[in-house]
Amino acid sequence: MLVLVPSIKKAHVSGVARWLNLHKALIQLSLSGKTNDRFWFNFFHEAAHILLHDKENIFLDEWNSEESLKSEQEGEADRWSREFLIPLEYKGELAKLKYETDMIDFAERIGIHPGIVVGRLQHDRLIDPSWMNDLKVNLHFQEIESV
Structure with a gap:
């Protein structure tokens, strides 16, 4: 399921990915400051979490987080999204x-x-x-x- 939501001021959350149950996943995206390049990168980044990572985790992504502070799973989702698009x-x-x-x-x-x-x-x-x-x-x- 894909849900587009207004952003929360000063929250800087670009997306969330999580499993609602064993058979239904949720990708939730904010449009705050979004251009189509960021939207599609974020969409496929969240899709990577659903496809590649543990069903028990909730992935909450901030658009301004530093590369050096990202977890291995965040880096993997970034690479997957980049390579899916180009x-x-x-x-x-x-x-x-x-x-x-x-x-x-x-x-x-x-x-x-x-x-x-x-x-x-x-x-x-x-x-x-x-x-x-x-x-x-x-x-x-x-x-x-x-x-």
């Missing part, structure tokens, strides 16, 4: 992308959104975090008036 076979090619058109072409060829490519390059410090953010899509909840 497989290792593209690592060398990914490092050569410098221009917006290159990123768009690369993303189209491997079947992902260009914002995910930009986010990965920013995270890996291959491009500056302020570059090409226009290729990302901002996500937010839309209020629906009840009738």
Whole structure:
């Protein structure tokens, strides 16, 4: 089951993964400050916890936690998500992308959104975090008036 929830101010929680019972898992994501690259990374990170880790654990992930402080399971979920979105076979090619058109072409060829490519390059410090953010899509909840 996937649940999208508003964030709690100053909590910095990006996602939760846990088993509700032996047959039903829950992934809960916040959209706070989310762009599509972060959303999909977080979704697949939480999915990795469900697929790879103990059913008794609850995984609560903060978007700003330092790499050096992460557990082995958090590191494994990070790697799984990264490689699911952009497989290792593209690592060398990914490092050569410098221009917006290159990123768009690369993303189209491997079947992902260009914002995910930009986010990965920013995270890996291959491009500056302020570059090409226009290729990302901002996500937010839309209020629906009840009738």
